[in-house]
Each structure stands twice: as structure tokens, then as C-alpha cells.
Amino acid sequence: MRNFPYRIAGEETVTRVPDDASDLRDFRAWVERKASAGEMVGADTETTGLDIYSPSYRLRTVQLGDARDAWVLQVEDRPEMQEAARWALLTLPRLVFHNAAFDLLVLDRHLRCPLETMAPRVTDSKILAHLYDPRPKHEGGYGLALKELCARDVDPSAPDTQGDLTAVFRSIGETKATGWAKIDLSHPTYLQYAGLDVILVSRLLPVLTKRLCDVGVSQRLVDFEHAVMVVCAKLERRGMRVDQDYVRGLVDRLEEESALHAEKAARYGVVSVNAPKQVADALVGMGETLTERTDSGALKVDKSILLDLADLDQSWQPRGTRRPNPLADAVLRSKRAGKWRMSYGIAMRDGLDDAGRIHPKINSLQARTARMSISGPPLQQLPSGDWTIRRALLPEPGHRIFSVDYSAVEMRVLAALADETVMKRAIAEGRDLHGFTAELIYGPDYTSFHRKLCKGVGFGKVYGGGALTLSRQTGAPLPDVKKAIAAYDRTYRGIKRFSSRLQREARADGYIVWTPVGRRLPLDRDRVYAATNYVVQSTARDVLCQALLDMDAKGLTDYLYLPIHDECLGSAPEDVAEDVAAEVGTAMAMDFFGVPLDTDPEVGGYSWGSLYMKKAHTMIEHDPWYAAHPDEAHAAEERRR
């Protein structure tokens, strides 16, 4: 046995690394004591990296410990250590991990500890930290990393176990990316820090629990977030099939397109289309006048400015208002193809497990508003106006893809929370909300532009935006926008009332707003107007999460792939796809403080892209399911008009 002493918060701790059968007997005796006492035990793993599903992935160590004693089991290539770790993990009644979803999925895949068996016994200290203060360090919070939290709540001089190891990696000629896989399993710093992590998380947990209790965050919300985390982990574990031939062709096409337009740009002296300074200089050199500037004072050449110069509207259609600038056009096209290739195409091509699936990471509790995020690749952010990227992602063999989204969920949540009677009546009557508003303001002969303006004003309310921004967004003249906003406020008095109340309460309560689930959301004191948006966005997120739990209870999780803010994506056998989508739609639909939250199920064909194809002939040409069901393609085209 190797022992590593270390002082934490003035107390002596020991990290033990068992080596032989006798050491393992000591370990098992410790586990049995903890189990019979029903005590909470800190747990963690060290692995080769974050890409749990890559074919070369390895679990290297499993750590367990309390406030004073840690055990590091070197499980890599050691069956007897694996067996001891597995037994301990399945025996101990209460475990705390920091960022549990990651370790649970590692243990599920690489140590045969099923997620479903582990989850009921697990607490995630990162969830607790987020419920106390969701802000990362640079936004004024303490951060959510173990190091930052322990510096506040355990020992300000506790080592930065991750950061210090990066330095160790450099010293052995490795990097942050390669060090975790390459470092010698017996490296003393590695073992010491592996042990310290579980000692630290053991000490952190009671402090976080007390903090939550002191500020009045309920155990019910804590349990809710743990349950959501587990459902998201199940989705992450399933992953999604990738059409590998298609993705390879896609990457090649995007590469060609990017290079073709980069070549054009080079003729105007732009060596790199991704260098804003080069682009700006070249455009000025061509006689264009650039007026807008970035925060740091540089000339701005973003998409909207380049589209103007290229005489294209927001959907890239020629406008016919000026002579198109060929450089602006080339830069736009090269950058778009390059981004789609790298961020989406290559991410899908190179992120596959050995069954040809990707497993995007679902962070169930991420943003300040508790919104979820998805990364690696970012499937919440794939292009929606063009189906070619989503075409690469497939339902299960013999299944059809489906998607169910909420209708105008943020507006409805706002209507409910603000108890806005006029808006609630319109929703109850099943009216199109923005059309209803336009009719109230402009009369029954309102135009599509009026409706668009009212939609914009509605979003402005949700986001806390003003007339100027909205005028820029919609292209409507400022006086018109101001008039529309004033009329909107007169029509929906409850929203203004709600917004003012939230801001008043926030100022009186240390710049914290509370949501209906009892979540505390800290505000920036110079942006109190954001309170309405935070509460609405966060509550809409909780609605979707509640729906995920309801669907899990109904056995629908096996049909789901991803939650996407107001939408769930899934796959179902083709003979029952319509029924399953309808069932998901029913499970997601709910009454929210008297306001119905309706859902809109849509079933596609053999790829996610089929849900984004607008024309029947496109569906028939690019999706075999629609090729076999051309009538359905035409029906879908009608629905998407």
C-alpha cells in the first residue's frame, strides 16, 4: 500500500493506493463500515479523457473516500481492482460525485455499473452548486468547478488538482489533451490528486447542503434536477446514428465550396476569410464604407454587414438594391462552408463510437437560467434553414424520425406567470397569438407585416429589448415600433405589471429572482430588466424537464434522442411512428397555471434532415422513406407552408 498524506483545512488526510490482496481486504473492510453506517462517500474516476464512447477510451482509476481518507484503485488492466471498485460502487448506499453524469456514464460503460442501479444512490455536488448560484466565475459567481467551490467552502489553499496536473503533463512532455491518457498510473501527483478530489467533494457536500437549506432551496428541486440529469444521461448513452457515407461526402463538398470561395477572396488580398481585419481592410480598399464597430473599436464585418454589401437579404436571396460586392459574397460563402464542415461535418465524422453513433454531451443544468446545453457536436445549433447537415443524423434502422415541440411556449409561460388575462383568453381560444395581437392593435385588416411586428414586440417583452433594437431587427421605422410597443403595453397590461413586480422584488432581495419551482436566479445589478426573461426562459426549461420525467415514467425514454429547448427529438418504428409521436405530444402537453401548453408532433422519414426539407421533390429525392411514400411528401410540403 502506498500512502499520501496531505493537510486540508488544517486536518491531516491520507490517500491510500492498494496494491495487493491484503490491501484490498483493508479497502473492503472500510467500504463495509461505510455501508453499514449508511454514510455518504465521495467518489470520482480518472480516465483517458472526456470522449467516453471513443473506441480507445479507458477507465484508469476509481476513487472513494470521506473527509479524511481516500482510496485510489488503479483499475486499468487490473481485474482484481476492477472487481473491488465495482463491488464497492454497487454496495455503498450513498455516493457523491462532482458532475455525476460524466462518472455515471463512464462507470456504466467501462465498469459494468449500470446507470439505473447507481443513480438512486447518487448526489451530484455540481447540481447543488448550480442551485445555489448558477453563475460561472467570470459572470460574478464562484464558479461551478470543484476547485472554485472548495476554495470558498472547504480550504482556500486546497490545490487546483486539474490545473496542477496540467503542469505535470507538460513536465512529462504531454499536453492537457494527451496527458490524461499518457501519464504513468503510479505518478505520485496523479495519485495524490485523484485521492484529494474525493476528500474535497466529501467536505464540500455538507457545506453546499447547508447553503441551500439556509437560502430556502427545497429538497424537492434538488431531487427534480437529479432525476432530469439521469434521463439526460440515458439519452446521451443511447446517442444517435450517423450516415457515414453521407457525412464523408458532405465534408468533401463543404471543403470544395469553402476553398472555391476562399480562392476568390484571395484575389482581393484576403488570405484568410476568418480574419476580420483582412476582410475589413480589403473592403475599404475596394471603396466600401464600413461604419459599425465592434466592442473593441475594430471595424465590424459580421454576417449582416456582409450580406448587405453582397446585396443579399437575411435568407441569402438577391435583393437588387445595389451592385453586389464579390468579395463580401465570397467571404460569406467560404466562412459558412468552413464552419459547417468543421463544427458539424467533421465533428460527426470523427466523433463516432464503434457502432457508428455519436454521443453528444447533454448538460442538463447549464446556463444561468438552468437551460440545458448540448456539445460535441452542438446538436441544438445545427442550421435549420438548410437540411443538409441534419440529413447526416438517422433514426434507428426501420424507424422514422419525429419531433414534438411546444407552441409558443415562452409567450404562454409569460401569460401564465403574469396572469395576463387578455393574452390567456386568446390562448384558451386557440388563437394565433401574434395575429391576435395584430388584430387588437391594427384591426381585422392587419397585414402580415403587422403580425411580424407584433411577434417582434412579444419577443422584445420576453427578452427585455427596446424599440431601437426591435426597429433594427424588423427593419420597421422607429416611430412605428414605438407606437406598436405602446399599443402592446395598453393591450397586455399584466405583462408590464409582472415585469415591474419582478424587478422590484429583485432589488429588495439582493438581486435574486425566484421561479415557480423555487429556483433562485441571480441578476446583474445593472441589468435588472433581464429578470422577466430569466424567469420565463428558466420556467420554460423546467416545463420541458418535467415533460422528460413524465415521459420517462411512461416508458417513452427509449424513443427519445434529445431535448432542444422547446422540442424533443426521437425515433420510432415506422408502423407506429405517428402513434408514438402523438403519445409523446400528449405526454409533453400540460396545463401551466391555467394556460394550456400545446404540442405539435411532426413525423419525418429516414433522417433528421427530412423534417427540414420544404419541397416534396426534395424529400422524395433525398429520403428513401418519402421515395416510397410520395403522397406523404406532398402532404408534408403542404403542412410546412
Place this chain on the structure above:
DNA sequence: CTTCTCACG
């Protein structure tokens, strides 16, 4: 590491 840009809801 920061800035800028751009993809989504």
C-alpha cells in the same frame, strides 16, 4: 487566453 464571428431556440 481573449475577441470576433456565427449556428440555434
Place this chain on the structure above:
DNA sequence: ACGTACGTGAGAAGT
């Protein structure tokens, strides 16, 4: 008194 657009993930360039 007035007005503020909200939240993410990711790559490339430049420091």
C-alpha cells in the same frame, strides 16, 4: 427619466 434584446457551443485569429 430613459432604455437595455435572452441563453448557449465552437472555431480561427490575434495577443
